[in-house]
Amino acid sequence: MFTIGDFARHGRVSVRMLRHYDAIGLLRPARVDPHTGYRFYAADQLSRLNRIIALKDLGFTLEQVGAVLEERIDAEGLRGMLRLRRAELETALAEARTRLDRVGARLRAIESEGRMSAQEVVVKKIPAVRIAELSAVAASFGPQDISPVIGPLYDELCCRLGGAGLTGFGPGVAYYEDAGRGDGSVVVHAGMTVPEGTEVEGVLVHVLPGVEEAATVVHHGAMDDVLPTAQTLATWIDANGYASAGYTRELYLECPEDPARWVTELQEPVVRA
Numbered sequence: 001m002f003t004i005g006d007f008a009r010h011g012r013v014s015v016r017m018l019r020h021y022d023a024i025g026l027l028r029p030a031r032v033d034p035h036t037g038y039r040f041y042a043a044d045q046l047s048r049l050n051r052i053i054a055l056k057d058l059g060f061t062l063e064q065v066g067a068v069l070e071e072r073i074d075a076e077g078l079r080g081m082l083r084l085r086r087a088e089l090e091t092a093l094a095e096a097r098t099r100l101d102r103v104g105a106r107l108r109a110i111e112s113e114g115r116m117s118a119q120e121v122v123v124k125k126i127p128a129v130r131i132a133e134l135s136a137v138a139a140s141f142g143p144q145d146i147s148p149v150i151g152p153l154y155d156e157l158c159c160r161l162g163g164a165g166l167t168g169f170g171p172g173v174a175y176y177e178d179a180g181r182g183d184g185s186v187v188v189h190a191g192m193t194v195p196e197g198t199e200v201e202g203v204l205v206h207v208l209p210g211v212e213e214a215a216t217v218v219h220h221g222a223m224d225d226v227l228p229t230a231q232t233l234a235t236w237i238d239a240n241g242y243a244s245a246g247y248t249r250e251l252y253l254e255c256p257e258d259p260a261r262w263v264t265e266l267q268e269p270v271v272r273a
Helices: 004-011 015-023 045-057 062-070 075-111 143-163 227-239
Strands: 039-041 122-126 129-138 172-178 186-193 204-208 211-220 242-244 249-254 263-272
Touching: 004 015, 004 039, 004 045, 015 039, 045 062, 045 075, 075 143, 129 143, 143 186, 211 227, 211 249, 227 242, 227 263
Parallel strands: none
Antiparallel strands: 122 211, 129 186, 129 204, 172 186, 172 249, 211 263, 242 263, 249 263
16 A cells, blocks of 8 residues: 555655545545545556546546546557547647747748848849649648648659659759639649650659749748748849739759758749839
């Protein structure tokens, strides 16, 4: 038998919590001294305590925990519930990190307002280029919708090009167009430059037309953090007598394993305002 203090220590809970569980009938002591009122617990009660804590961590109320325990859930069933809850928490954590990254990008956009000099933006002609591409629709042009679409597209495209025995393809070129649904969705085109004569099953190979005039700027860092650069480019376009003529293209100049070291040229088609 354990005193309530020893049992709390072995169960990694507080004495106050054990007293509360006793009061609501969730975990009664194995014995209570009739003279002193001291509570004593048996070692096999640790199993029930473990289940109570695990079910609480799953999000059950104590009332629901009691109901579940009355059904005498076995260890395998509890493990399954814990695995499911862990997966849900991991998904929520990933979504929270993504939201945090977006907030950070917006903050950096605010902090960098007006910092880029005119010399960093170059207006030039973009030549036509032959690309192999895969495409899919994203819900919007926002990074929260683009990133989950364009990443898998490039993974699949590189896999197919490599499977066809092609080497030396690249760099990557991404471009976008309105999906025509009236809901803000866009078609994401993930392309890689390839030599003439390239043919790959299931991959569209074509010549991407050039752009007569594009305002361009080089972005250093992950594409999830492109917002400050993109908005500074937009500000420059407006301030220098131009108007945007379409979605910005992305030419991936350097793509090492660490996305923070990427180098990407943003190419926005423009016309004189």
